[in-house]
Amino acid sequence: MNGTEFDLMEAVEVRPAARVEEAVKIYGLGATEVRALNHVSVEFPAERFTAIMGPSGSGKSTLLHCAAGLDSLTAGSAYLGDTELGSLPDRKLTLLRRERIGFVFQAFNLVPTLTVRENITLPLDLAGSRVDTDWLTTLIDVVGLGDRLAHRPTELSGGQQQRVAVARALVSRPEVVFADEPTGNLDSRSGAEVLGLLRRAVDEIRQSVVMVTHDPTAAGHADQVVFLADGKLVDTMQQPTADRVLDRMKEFDNRVATVGRRG
Numbered sequence: 141m142n143g144t145e146f147d148l149m150e151a152v153e154v155r156p157a158a159r160v161e162e163a164v165k166i167y168g169l170g171a172t173e174v175r176a177l178n179h180v181s182v183e184f185p186a187e188r189f190t191a192i193m194g195p196s197g198s199g200k201s202t203l204l205h206c207a208a209g210l211d212s213l214t215a216g217s218a219y220l221g222d223t224e225l226g227s228l229p230d231r232k233l234t235l236l237r238r239e240r241i242g243f244v245f246q247a248f249n250l251v252p253t254l255t256v257r258e259n260i261t262l263p264l265d266l267a268g269s270r271v272d273t274d275w276l277t278t279l280i281d282v283v284g285l286g287d288r289l290a291h292r293p294t295e296l297s298g299g300q301q302q303r304v305a306v307a308r309a310l311v312s313r314p315e316v317v318f319a320d321e322p323t324g325n326l327d328s329r330s331g332a333e334v335l336g337l338l339r340r341a342v343d344e345i346r347q348s349v350v351m352v353t354h355d356p357t358a359a360g361h362a363d364q365v366v367f368l369a370d371g372k373l374v375d376t377m378q379q380p381t382a383d384r385v386l387d388r389m390k391e392f393d394n395r396v397a398t399v400g401r402r403g
């Protein structure tokens with residue numbers, strides 16, 4: 141292998157699916173100003189599962205929303221692949237979110253009047269795209285909802301509803317799936333099923349996944365964890381385990397407690 145080929149492989153290896161550079165997000169003005177992101181630069185690698193962790197109010201959801209084009213940065217840049225989100229007019233940003241990103245939210249956000257099947261294919265229907273029936277069959281099989289396709293969301297458990305939401309996020313084979321506390325409303329068993337699905341999506345279909353979570357066990361399913369504190373990126377961890385993530389989070393708690401005692 142010559143040097144150029146090696147360089148190319150290296151470049152492919154580290155290709156980010158999404159990233160932010162020097163991201164600043166300020167909410168409010170003057171006395172009510174909150175600096176939710178304070179010069180954060182982070183890459184979310186393609187075909188990997190990244191968890192975003194940190195204490196409450198550290199800026200996790202803000203980072204996810206700005207990286208996914210749901211909210212805009214005050215300063216700095218957010219990229220999906222090579223596309224800089226801040227330069228896009230609203231209409232193009234809406235299309236980008238619809239066609240290139242999959243979303244999973246804590247509250248499932250399914251359409252109650254649609255069946256399970258219709259909810260899953262909704263992103264394709266909105267985009268006017270053809271449903272790849274082989275892919276749909278595979279997805280339905282993977283999420284284990286084959287016998288529920290004609291049901292409405294209210295006829296499903298929370299865990300089943302979130303599995304529908306994951307299938308919906310994956311159906312258009314987006315460049316990145318962004319998940320905001322996807323297990324926050326689930327018991328531990330349903331949560332583990334949803335995390336297992338996201339893990340399989342990365343391992344088996346090379347999906348890129350970025351997930352905000354409070355839960356060290358959930359973060360233990362990821363390939364890497366990025367830690368935020370006070371709107372800043374303070375650490376990253378490769379190949380995390382729930383125990384290592386928990387220990388890292390305890391360090392934050394201890395620091396807050398120590399600072400609090402000093403104060």
Ligand SMILES: Nc1ncnc2c1ncn2[C@@H]1O[C@H](COP(=O)(O)OP(=O)(O)OP(=O)(O)O)[C@@H](O)[C@H]1O
Nearest residue numbers: 167168174176194195196197198199200201202203
């Ligand atoms: N729309 C908003 N208007 C004003 N302040 C906001 C808004 N959204 C978030 N904030 C503030 O920005 C900071 C970061 O919030 P963010 O929701 O990103 O944190 P988080 O780490 O996701 O918190 P949690 O774990 O509690 O969900 C917090 O101080 C929060 O109060």
